Amino acid sequence: MNTLxxxxxxxxxxxxxxxxxxxxxxxLLAKPLRLLLRxxxxxxxxxxxxxxxxxxxxxxxxxxxxxxxxxILGFPGLLGLLVLSFFL
Numbered sequence: 001m002n003t004l005x006x007x008x009x010x011x012x013x014x015x016x017x018x019x020x021x022x023x024x025x026x027x028l029l030a031k032p033l034r035l036l037l038r039x040x041x042x043x044x045x046x047x048x049x050x051x052x053x054x055x056x057x058x059x060x061x062x063x064x065x066x067x068x069x070x071x072i073l074g075f076p077g078l079l080g081l082l083v084l085s086f087f088l
Contacts, residue, residue, distance in 0.1 A: 039071040046070020049078045060085045 069077045
C-alpha cells in the first residue's frame with residue numbers, strides 16, 4: 001500500500017507549478033498590457049501637445065474625446081485636431 005502523493009515525492013518543488021502558471025498568465029496578458037500602456041503614453045503625450053498648442057493660441061480643447069483621439073492616432077491625431085480647429 002504505497003500511495004505516493006505529489007507533495008510527498010518532491011516537497012521542495014511545490015513552487016514550480018504556481019511559477020509556471022504565473023509565467024503563462026503574464027505571457028497571455030503581455031500584448032494587451034503593451035497596447036494599453038502604449039495608448040496611455042500616447043494620450044499623455046497628446047495631452048501635453050494639446051496643452052502646448054493651447055498656450056500658443058490654437059483653440060483646441062483638452063477633454064476625454066481629444067485625449068482618446070490622441071491615444072489612438074498619436075501625432076497624426078494632433079495634426080487632425082489642429083486642422084479641425086481651423087474649420088470649426
